[in-house]
Amino acid sequence: NIGVAIRSESMAKLNPSFWVISITLLSIQFKGSFASQSTNEAYVTLLYGDEFLLGVRVLGKSIRDTGSHKDMVVLVSDGVSDYSKKLLVADGWKVEKISLLANPNQVHPKRFWGNIEDLFKCSKFCANLKHSERLNSGVMVVEPSAALFDDMVKQVKTLSSYTGGDQGFLNSYYPDFPNARVFDPSLSPEAVKSRPVPKMERLSTLYNADVGLYMLANKWMVDDSKLHIIHYTLGPLKPWDWWTAWLVKPVEAWHSIRVGLEETLPGTGGGKTPNDEFIVKLLFLLPLCGLLFCLYRSLKGRDFLSSLCRNSVCNQIRHLYYKVRSNGTLGYSGVSTLSTMNSNYQLHTGAHSKVPQYLGAVSVVVCFAAVLTSIGVSFMIVPRQILPWTGLILIYEWTFTIFFLLYGGFLLLVYQYGKKVAVQTGSPSSQTESSLDDSGKGHQRVDASCDFTALYYGLGMVFLAFAAISLPYMLGVTALFLRLGLMIAVAMVLVSFMTYASEHLAVRWFLKSLEDRDTTRTKSIYFLC
Secondary structure, eight states, X not given: OOEEOSOOOEEEEOOSSOEEEOOSSSXXXXXXXXXXXXXXXEEEEEEOSGGGHHHHHHHHHHHHHTTOOSEEEEEEOTTSOHHHHHHHHHTTOEEEEOOOOOOOSSOOOOOOOOOOGGGGXXXXXXXXXXXXXXXXXXXXXXXXXHHHHHHHHHHTTXXXXXXXXXXXXXXXXXXXXXXXXXXXXXXOHHHHHTSOOOSOEEEOGGGSEEHHXXXXXXXXXXXXXXXXXXXXXXXXXXXXXXXXXXXXXXXHHHHXXXXXXXXXXXXXXXXXXXXXXXXXHHHHHHHHHHHHHHHHHHHTTSOHXXXXXXXXXXXXXXXXXXHHHHHSSOOHHHHOHHHHHHHHHHHTHHHHTTSOTTHHHHHHHHHHHHHHHHHHHHHHHSOSSSOHHHHHHHHHHHHHHHHHHHHHHHHHHHHHHHHHHHHHHTOOOGGGSOEEOTTSOEEOOOOGGGOXXXXXXXXXXXXXXXXXXXXXXXXXXXOHHHHHHHHHHHHHHHHHHHHHHHHHHHHHHHHHHHHTTTOOOOSOOOSOO
């Protein structure tokens, strides 16, 4: 079985009366009051703030899932809230308060985390080598020693640390570690007793499998059925952040354990938190309520069925029907919204000449500014540690909502500006207010307040945006860089589509404003009717 760990910083053999664990240059000294009532071996991890709380919870669940009954100890600093401590105790952790030593380096790394029974057979100090033969402090076995701790404290300010934290310091403190022999858990107790006790041993990759290396090769470099600990080393892609699951395949193992977390405190089952759940429900309902309000305003005072029959969808269907009946075929102009625009332009070339030359370029700039703003705001308001599908849906929902409000507001300004220009220049309106198709059947043109072209473009943008994320999964692509490549390729198509759409929408709404200059409107104009 795979014991999933978020970066466990420590695993220590405990002395019944006193134990010390040194980690991160924020070296830690602790006298454990729990040891007299517990086992003399324990899994230990560090928690410096509530951000990694979910990681510790999943770590504990993964340890218990392996069948281990050894103590689980979490060392917490002042940055951990009382609620988090209470939740960890409810999950079965022994919570111990620690004080931190000052770090003489300017850099303060913020990453930390652990597991597996065979590790307790290891010697006084065990760790894994990776990244150019450097000791990695993600998973370690430590035998507490007051003398060792005191010696480390004395050398903190004199030994260099290439990371500015614990890992760099330990590499300087144990310069001969790369020459240590490899830990072999299969040795019998007799064989272990017959040989000298080594000061250091190296752990194999099975006890510290690097997700970063997996993503480079799209596979583990060892037999994955024998893996014990997965080390999530990718800095901005921690497994509890919802977006990581859409990029890093091994995160699936982490989430399979997360969803099994018990509700040890109200609202904490499955790794959830009451505050996040409230925010998720609120964020999900607000855009829907706004949409229902817009529909209510649009249909207020009108019969729904008759309104539906008069809308642009029905107009488009009737238009296509008469085109087929009169011509026998559908020409390009029968299905293309762009050609519909072109035919309208030909009916009033004079109106088209009044379109500002800069309007298209300004619309493109506003469109992409709205996109970036929408994405940025969405990531700010959506909680990070929610389930992957929940996070993706909320990001899409709020990105589209904010974008439609921002860019729809811009189109409304373009429409109002066009009406102002029409009034000032005396542009004709009644002559182009309606047109006939080739069959001789009269059809009302699409009303400015219900521009169906905007719906076409909006649906196209939504489709491409969803395709950018879903295409790698539909094709079964698991390699990180290939996933990113496909996402970027679809995103480039989306960018081109939005550039084209934003330019034409602005011109279209400006022309509509010229046609509608004499009409008095008491209803609101909606971007997507």
